Amino acid sequence: MKKTITVLALLAAITLTTAFATTVDEGTKILKIIDGQSNFEGSDFSATLSMISEDPEDGIDKTVVYQFRDDDGDKFLMLIKEPTINKGQGYLKIDDNLWFYDPSSRKFSHTSMKEQFNNSDANNSDFTSSSLLEDYKVVGVDEGKLGSYEVNILSLEALNDEVTYPTQKLYVAKNGNVTLKKEEFSKNNTLLRSSYFTKYQVVDGNYMPTYMIYQDELVEGKKTTIQIRNISTADLPDSVFTKSYIERVNN
């Protein structure tokens, strides 16, 4: 009798483990899909971003930015058009280096992908290609609902200790595998930022979020809304992703 119970318990454990592993595998596949849908391989990407930053201390700021991406070359350029005070400032990413250009000093300074973009709630890393599969592993998948959408809730854990957020939760729509919400946590598991991706546009078969809300979970009332317009996947000259280009457009 005792033996039978042990065998049954073992079988149950194996069944549960297999079921869990399958779910995590599925989660990993979803992660791969998300990366694939967000990246533009074989073509370039350009768009105009309107950012509204709401800060309880500083009030509301509007920023208009031209975004250029070359995902194959791991490059991007963000050029600020508005407000006038920031006009001409640019962020240029080439491989692992991110440079910030200030037209008033006419100098480039080294900055980090982890830094906030122009004092908004968006990080510089939010504007580059997605590498979730490279940096995170799926440690759990739950099913749930976000508003009226059926979602898979992917719990992610960093594969190294150099990514900004050690853990994340992705709320991915079952229909289309697009991320609707993202929660990013600190090392001691405090929720730092919630991101909402409320509108998507299909661009060359990829799902591109066109309306995003980044909400600071530590500072009450602080958030940034980003709207993307004028999306194009036309090829961009290589010269766009150079320091001299930023200097030239400022002359």
Added chain:
Amino acid sequence: MNYLKIANRNVNRHKKKSNMLTFAIAFGTMVIIVIQSLTAGFTVNIENGITSSLGGHIYINGDEQLESGKVVSMISDVDILQAAIDEVDSTLIKSYQKRSNVSGTVIFHSQSTSSAVVGIDWEKEQTLKDNLVLTEGALVGIEDPNNIILSQDAYDDLAVDIGDDVVFSFQTVSGQENVASYTIIGVVQSNSLIGVSSNYVAIDGLNEMLGLQKGEYQSLTIELNDANNMVAIQQTIETSIENNGGILPLPQDDEDGGFMATRMSMFVTEVGQDWEGTRFTISNLGDYTEAVISILNIINIIAYVIFFIMLVITMIGLINTFRLIMNERVLEIGTMRAMGMQKKDVKKLFNIEGILIALKGVPYGLIAALVITRLASFIPNNSSKGALSLILKDNHLYFPINIGFIAFVAVLVTLISLFAVSRPVNNALKKTVADELR
């Protein structure tokens, strides 16, 4: 001839005039001593403030390269550093302490401010504990890893109160986001003059949040008994680290970015040097106080200018006073010479009178200076913030007494007095005895 006795009698005989001269000398002496003492107090307080804020006179930071090539601020080769410190003559070192330091954002509800948090070993850092000037709260519970001493700047920006909980958002040494919650137990004045506006917490709790292993830390500061030894001791430590297989930054000409890149290495992720283990960057108080030293130099120059002006005023006052006195004592000089005194004897007599008056005036000036400085040092200045707080000691002006300088002033004033006497006397002696007696 007993010149001293006669001179003393003359000084006492012309009481009104002598007192006038004594007052002039005393006033000049007093002003000179007060100004020198005030500027010396500024210098001492600024140096002490910087030393306690930065944790000592010599600062050792560590950088380590991760496998990815990223540079993080930490010291794990603790044995190499300890061996280097052990090689320094222990009588020269007052204390040394390990610190951790991270910049981030302090948040209270919808308010936030960028600020640095310093992890302190409160059991060992008695100097900082003694020098912290709290404007609010107390140091009770300072060792608790959940408590924080907030800088005045952060306290004002966040509009918080003692007992409020604030959140500190920062990155671990490897760059991951992390958050700590602290209860405010005190507020410390900000040293904005040197750009130091730190919040203080217990080091163990902060190290854990930064992702450091037990025994690791980010910087080590050494407080010396005599700041004049700091360059020599820095060299001893650097040599020892190299001899023990430790790594130091490349000389400034060999590394892109030079001196500033070396000093700011904790913020630099790309440097032209590959290494294993801890790379030690050592600096001293002088590297951080150039701006402050410039200000102190300006203060000293102003003090010397005032000192010089006071000397000139004192000298002119004495010359004029002596001239008036000489005019009234021409008859007396003529009588002395008629009785057989030589010119040089008369001159000697008046010189001794000048010295006696100076020696009488200097102690009065010194006493007046002591009274004024003591009274001024009792006046509290509780509203002082920022740069002003840096020149005060416990919210009070500080007037250190320099015996050597007082002796110097006494000699100088006596010489001036002699100079002031000599011209009117010489003029008086140019006349004939008959003219003097007329």
